[in-house]
Amino acid sequence: xxxxxxxxxxxxxxxxxxxxxxxxxxxxxxxxxxxxxxxxxxxxxxxxxxxxxxxxxxxxxxxxxxxxxxxxxxxxxxxxxxxxxxxxxxxxxxxxxxxxxxxxxxxxxxxxxxxxxxxxxxxxxxxxxxxxxxxxxxxxxxxxxxxxxxxxxxxxxxxxxxxxxxxxxxxxxxxxxxxxxxxxxxxxxxxxxxxxxxxxxxxxxxxxxxxx
Amino acid sequence: xxxxxxxxxxxxxxxxxxxxxxxxxxxxxxxxxxxxxxxxxxxxxxxxxxxxxxxxxxxxxxxxxxxxxxxxxxxxxxxxxxxxxxxxxxxxxxxxxxxxxxxxxxxxxxxxxxxxxxxxxxxxxxxxxxxxxxxxxxxxxxxxxxxxxxxxxxxxxxxxxxxxxxxxxxxxxxxxxxxxxxxxxx
Numbered sequence: 001x002x003x004x005x006x007x008x009x010x011x012x013x014x015x016x017x018x019x020x021x022x023x024x025x026x027x028x029x030x031x032x033x034x035x036x037x038x039x040x041x042x043x044x045x046x047x048x049x050x051x052x053x054x055x056x057x058x059x060x061x062x063x064x065x066x067x068x069x070x071x072x073x074x075x076x077x078x079x080x081x082x083x084x085x086x087x088x089x090x091x092x093x094x095x096x097x098x099x100x101x102x103x104x105x106x107x108x109x110x111x112x113x114x115x116x117x118x119x120x121x122x123x124x125x126x127x128x129x130x131x132x133x134x135x136x137x138x139x140x141x142x143x144x145x146x147x148x149x150x151x152x153x154x155x156x157x158x159x160x161x162x163x164x165x166x167x168x169x170x171x172x173x174x175x176x177x178x179x180x181x182x183x184x185x186x187x188x189x190x191x192x193x194x195x196x197x198x199x200x201x202x203x204x205x206x207x208x209x210x211x212x
Numbered sequence: 213x214x215x216x217x218x219x220x221x222x223x224x225x226x227x228x229x230x231x232x233x234x235x236x237x238x239x240x241x242x243x244x245x246x247x248x249x250x251x252x253x254x255x256x257x258x259x260x261x262x263x264x265x266x267x268x269x270x271x272x273x274x275x276x277x278x279x280x281x282x283x284x285x286x287x288x289x290x291x292x293x294x295x296x297x298x299x300x301x302x303x304x305x306x307x308x309x310x311x312x313x314x315x316x317x318x319x320x321x322x323x324x325x326x327x328x329x330x331x332x333x334x335x336x337x338x339x340x341x342x343x344x345x346x347x348x349x350x351x352x353x354x355x356x357x358x359x360x361x362x363x364x365x366x367x368x369x370x371x372x373x374x375x376x377x378x379x380x381x382x383x384x385x386x387x388x389x390x391x392x393x394x395x396x397x398x
Contacts, residue, residue, distance in 0.1 A: 006223075017327045018387045019229075035391055036323050096350050103347060137224040148337045151294065155344025156351070158291050162270040162278040163261045163352065170263075170355070174284045182290045189334065201223055 006205065013040050047196040048122060054191035055118050061184045062111060068177035071157050075170040083177060084108065084153055106152040107181075114150075114188045117143050121195065128203040140197045147192060150185045154178055232380040240310050242377035246303050249370035254296065257361035258345060261352060271363060272296055298336040299374055305329050306381060313386065318393045326386060333378065338371045 007013065007021060013031065014021050017038035024031050024040070031040040069081035082090070084107050091100035117139055124136060157178050164172040213219065219229040232238070257269035270278075272295060279288035305325045312319040345367075349358050 017330065018323075019384060020387065035387065036327060038327065091347075091351065094351070094354065099347055099350055102343070134224060137226065141226065148294075148334070148340055149343075151290075151337055151340050152344050152347065154287060154290060155295075155341050156348045158275045158279055158287065159259075159270055159345060159348040160351065161282060161284075162275040163259065163268050163348070164355075165268060165278075166263050166266050169266070173282045174279055174287060178284060179286050182287055186290070193334070197224075 008042050009205075013042050015040050016044075043198060043202075044194065044196040047194055047199065048126060050194040051118065051122055051191050054187050054194060055115065055122070058111075058184050058187040058191060059115055061180050061187065062115065065111075065177055065180035065184045066108075068180060069175035070153065070177035070181060071160065071175050072173045073164075073170065074172075081175065084181065087153070087156075103152060103156075106149045110146050110150050111184055111188065114143050114147070114192070118188070118191055118195065121200070125199045130204050130207050133200050133204045136200050137197055140192075140195065140200070143192050147189045148185070150188075151182070154182045154185070229384055231384075232382050234380055236310055236314055236382075239306070239377055239380045239382070240314060242373050242380060243303055243307050243310065246299075246370055246373040246377050247307065249366050249373055250300060250303060252366035253363050253370050256363035256366065258363040258367060259349065259361055260359040261356045262359065263356040269361065272367075294335055294337040295341045298332050299338055299370075302329060302332050302336055303374070303377070305332075306377065309386065313389055313393075316393070318390055322390050326383070326390065329381070330383060336374070338367075338374055342368060342371055 011024050012021050013024050015033035015036060015038055018033060018036040020033055020035045022031075022034055022040060024042070032038065033040050066084055069083050071082045071087065073080045073082065088100050088104050088107070091097075091103060121136060121140055121143075124131065157174050160172045161174045164170055213229075213231050215231055216233045217231045218227055219231075220226065221228055254272055257271050257274075260267055260269035273292070276288040276292045276296075279285070279291065305328055308319055309322055309325055309329070312322075345364065349360075352358055
């Protein structure tokens with residue numbers, strides 16, 4: 001690839017609200033979009049700090065989300081509490097191994113992979129790494145794309161808790177784990193939004209400029 | 213750029229902008245369909261359960277109320293926000309923007325609404341909820357007879373109509389039109 005001219009090096013910035021490209025004035029920190037009035041900046045302000053804060057919150061919440069029960073079942077045969085993992089085991093034994101795999105991926109693999117991937121991206125950006133920027137950019141896009149699918153279990157619990165309330169036979173209620181789990185999904189989505197993927201490329205451009 | 217064309221980043225090959233194949237007419241048609249389906253999906257039960265004559269049924273807002281009654285207000289808000297508020301507001305805001313534009317005008321507050329449409333879009337989770345319904349039904353199938361309701365079919369159709377509307381919604385051209393018409397208040 002040839003050394004490229006970027007909009008930033010030409011003094012241009014894109015508005016995150018309406019996508020209009022405008023020329024930045026002398027005071028880079030007080031720029032506003034001439035079309036829609038949103039504040040304009042070359043990089044999301046405080047991106048790394050915000051992303052870390054949200055990511056650490058999510059990592060802490062990940063523990064109660066998996067340990068606490070997300071659902072209580074009361075029936076003639078006794079009471080039972082289910083965590084996310086035991087719900088998956090139940091699906092597996094009930095013969096729906098395909099759905100068990102889907103729920104396992106959406107509820108356990110995706111949140112954990114998101115936490116690890118975002119932490120890795122943040123560390124690599126802070127160390128101003130120039131290693132495999134393209135792969136890291138793709139990793140970020142994958143994190144953004146899968147984000148909302150982890151909400152699956154929250155919806156399942158919501159529906160079960162609504163449908164199953166036959167006084168004497170069986171009653172299902174939502175457990176505290178569901179709150180923590182929903183919070184993990186939301187905070188990791190915010191963490192991914194706070195991260196500015198252009199930071200991946202900044203050290204790469206600098207290294208190229210130094211070589212040229 | 214030709215209709216259906218895609219602009220990609222020269223550096224990381226991410227899609228910067230995809231020009232929809234069809235114009236505003238197309239988006240409006242899908243939006244009107246989505247609005248009608250949205251009302252049906254919310255008014256009628258999604259599924260009903262039957263155990264030996266005892267029946268229960270779940271609507272979307274009913275699910276939220278049940279969670280609230282169990283002290284899970286936060287989860288209830290999350291469900292309402294992602295399955296009712298985000299898609300509902302999205303449909304309403306896009307209609308409010310596009311209907312006047314179709315007549316060559318712009319409604320007051322169009323610019324802030326155009327921003328709202330863009331920031332609300334990641335929070336609409338219709339397709340995830342749909343998968344959630346399927347998983348819940350499989351879990352219940354052995355326990356009771358499960359009867360899909362009108363709301364469920366409407367919800368499934370709404371999912372497709374909403375995705376089609378969102379895909380054909382051309383934010384670049386809408387921003388350009390809003391500016392050229394002028395008079396639009398931020």
